[in-house]
Amino acid sequence: MIDASKEKKNKLIDGICKTFFLAMAILSSSFIVILVLFIFMKGISPFLPGYEFGQVNIIDFLFGTTYRQDQGIYGVGFIVINTLISAFASLLLSFPISVLCALFIVKIAPKKLSVLMKSVVELLASVPSIVYGVFASGLIVIFVKWLASIFGITTAGGSSLLAVIILLAIMIFPTITSMSITAIQAVDKDLENASLALGATRTQTNFKVVLTSAKSGIFAGAILGIGRAFGEATAVSMVAGNKLFGPTFDLFDITRTLTSTMLAGLKETSGLDYDIRFSVGIVLLFVIFFSNWLLNSLKNRIGKNS
Amino acid sequence: MSRKLKDSLLNSITYLCAFLGVLVLGSILIYVLINGLKLINVDLLKNDYWSKNYLVAVENDQSSTFECDGCKGYFSSKWGVSFIDEVTSHNEKVISVEYIAENSPFEQLTSLTAGETYGQIVPMEKGYMIEKIDYIDSEGNTAIAGKILKQDAQALQESLDNASSITSIYMKSPGGGIRGSLIATLYLILISLIISLPIGIASAIYLNEYADKSKINRWLRQGIETLTGVPSIVYGLMGVSVLFPVTTVFGATGTSILLGGLTMAIILLPTIIRSVEEALIVVPQSLRDASLSLGATKSQTIFKVVLPCCMNGILTGVLLSIGRVIGESAALIYTMGTFISDNPVINGPATSLSLMIWSFMSAEQPNFELACAISIIILSVVLILNIVVKIVGKKLSKNFV
Amino acid sequence: MDTCFNVTDLNLYYGEKQALKNINIDLYKNKVTAFIGPSGCGKSTFLRCLNRMNDLIEGCKIEGNILKDGINIYETKTDVVELRTKVGMVFQKPNPFPMSIYENIVYGPKCHGLKNKAELNKIVEKSLKQAALWDEVHDRLHESALGLSGGQQQRLCIARAIAMQPEVILMDEPTSALDPIATSKIEELIETLKNDYTIIIVTHSMQQASRVSDYTAFFLLGDIIEYDKTSVIFQNPKDKRTEDYITGRFG
């Protein structure tokens, strides 16, 4: 029954497949190298001597607290802080709500409601971000303004750090929720049954067994979510207000993020002002890498404890 | 007792969060629906975006007058045509033709445009927009009328009744539709999936089935995961300079759907790899063992046992990808361009639906209602694709489960 | 008596940990050999050495020789795929592929390039009959294998292994997930199969070992303590530890 030539062919195919898979994996991960090389080549140039529009001091750039194109002062230090604040605050706001919402959808809601809610969450993941921006500048801003007036603070028409945080929290909500849904669904039924058999209530089981078993997946969702919060440009720039100096700690004050800085007037500009946006892009990449690393190590640590 | 209290407390928080989430999401949906629904109609979906522009001459030999019983708008009894004022979905005020009487000179319009069509008859239909009419008035002076002079329908009708002969008419067919962009968006989804699915699935297979824990493999994985965090605007800039030469091979001379698709394919890779990998992990090791113990090669095992089992994971990846492609704007501004094409071709410029929204919102006068209307269309496309993919997935996996 | 496997000086490590210590054993053709011993003693690990399934485990290192028909299966030029077609395996939990019954049986032959429909049909019928499953499933061959009961699934897995016409069938606790009736069916099956195949079975059940096997090896902490005819092991074991184990004093 076993044909030697067939066997040889099988083996050959096997080898080809393996090489193909490896090649594809290398291809996939080489894109990041191309990307980084590309952006570095563009973004490093303003700091090199002999730059055609006048060399920029890299220290001033990295730690500056003023960013004014009109005066040629480019400092992104405060913008980095602003970006971190807005992204992490939105994660803080969105994370518990998303996770509990996912728990509700998977474990608590009746079947029909759960299907409906899941579809809504899936749908919202594909709403173009510009629509979120429009929503934010139409409704969130008014809410923030109203909130501020309760405290007797006047805002710039509602454009503020708080508006950015709420907007981002809403935008990353579908991401975290759908990842959490997947993670919670993957929890072994036996584990749950074991907990219930030990006399734990449904709720205790949900919180102590289901959520803890799914935390790796939930955390992956959080990482994806904060990635989106960092990278979001169009919507954020509609409510950020792009403050010229900083950092901003006041929730009702306007702010400026790395992406809104990159985007503002990108298409209308040239020269140093154009090139420096790539430098901002490098900084953004580093911020993202850093926080990914931070969250990943946090994830590993939490994973180890259990 | 305290346990019950604690339980109900935790439960109520969960309910509250779910409620809050649904409230916010629902309010966005309702917001979009309220603002956009009134602009949604069949014309928006099936019309071309660009109007056809005609310069036509009118048969001036006319002696009769025309009657119009109960037709809407301002009727010119001399020329047998009635006009109404309309506001297009692009917030433009226009004068459009509402009714043409039988034997009206407006039934016999001949093209004045140089080229093949010169002298041919141009059929005028209801809905055509009158931009400008050159005519000679009763005193023999040349004059013009139409929207171009900011006239309304009534003024146009009065001018026409005063005209002894019409020299030329500049008119447009109704436009503003999004059919072309809808097709272009589907092309874009198709291209980006065709490219990124095989690469993504193969990479996921390598990472999950072949890769040991060596440093190189860790680097490979890290590289792919890092792609997730790159802001899409950077992808767009990279696409233009790095991927454009690739598309020239296929005959693209500028921005094209193909270039957009290639760029999107790279953006999609981490998403697809992640969801396929997640599905691969779930496939029980015992199935692989069983296959191998039967003397199947590793690749046979992967193609015949492992991949069919993770069909659902692949479908999830496809769904997520479709959502991503359809919602992306920043990366596509540079690679696909903002030109709205009515007959999109793969290697030519076109615009996707969300790019269209971006254009409308960043224009001098943002057209918010239209943006919402297009969002509704995007949402329904996503919904339809979701359902289709799920049905297909069920059919596919029927054999395997 | 012909030997099927000659194992000499076999050592196996998982990373730092040594799982098998200096194993020397000859396994005989067309006999049923049972491996018994407490959990974690290395009997399953050793079984998986025989068709090189341990290759799949990361950090697993093997020293020593396993000769099959005089050829060392751990030589670099040995074709693992070919080896596995000759040494089939049945696993602890029934693991039919999520396909139809028919597809499950022809999976192996198809992988090796057999395409002839008539021949495949013949193989299906023959293997299912040998596995004593034909009468139960012949009218629903194209239904999903996952719809079968646990015992049927396990017999299907055996039929699937038989379809490749192997010389040896390795069984890794094939009945541990089954009820007594299904277990007895499998045991009967083993009885009839041993005429055509060499069967090596890992089991936790002493009774099963004594019922079905001709030879028994007792494993403890990665060592083979005792290996002899089943009747000898169970009636007068030479080693105290074997006696303690089979009389239920530990393990």
Next chain:
Amino acid sequence: MKRILCVLFSLMLLVGCSSTPAADSSSTEDTKEPTAQTSSINVYTRDATSGTREAFEKAIGLEELTATAIEVSSNGDMATKVGTDENGIGYVSLSTDFAANNVKPLNFEGVEPSEETVLDGSYGMQRPFSYVTRAAGDFGSTEKEQLVAAFIDYLCNSTEGMLVVESAGGVVDLSKGTPWAELAKNHPIVNQDNSSITISTAGSTSVEKTLKAALESFVPLAGNFQFVMNQTGSGDGYKRVLGEEKTGVNAADIGFASRSFNEDEDVSTAMSSGQYAIDAVVTIVNADNTLSDISADSLNQIYSGTLTDFNAVK
């Protein structure tokens, strides 16, 4: 005080989403002391690269913008923001729908912004819509070059072209127009079938409406040629026609800017360049504001941060 309230509030938010929803009702009690409403001016401005901003700052002679200014991303964004902020002041294009956005246009130095005042130069805040073509001989074909020349002539000099631009919101001086029938004699290219020629345009998004109207109306006058508009921003106008992108993906035949081309953008090699229309920049305040007229001086003070109260504006 504000700071403390904010910290309190942020804590509230965190508490609100991680523990019981009932906990925050008590803390709001003591935070409800309303402080006096101030009417300090919120200054809105466009990003530094905007052509509108350039025209505005030039007109009021602004040296240094106040650091508290709020940047918005587009004309429409500006109108929306000022429309919802009683203390806001900003500037938009004349073609903006003021009433729909709940904003009020202000007279500048006593002059009401309108087409007439812009054309006769009495209204000071304005900017040109400029165009630049590729270098002569660089169009790929002579037919295309002739067609582009014809279009530019139609756009800038013909009565018909000017009328179209005007009806689409641009400000032009109709008295300088010549009937197209006369101009067309210099352009025999328009009397043949041009359906195989595609003209591509690039540059400012502000010109989009006027340009689209002009191109569409020119199509039946010039043998049904095709056109592709890829309007992305003024910076791209020069780049894609004569600058670094003139041979790349986004190369175009005619580039547009909603400002004059600056010294970096050398248009001397172009086949032709110039301006075809004017747009006025209008200062706006919220519709509830009592102000109706403003001087360059006051605007300068407001935008440099020395004047922060509407009551002090005279």
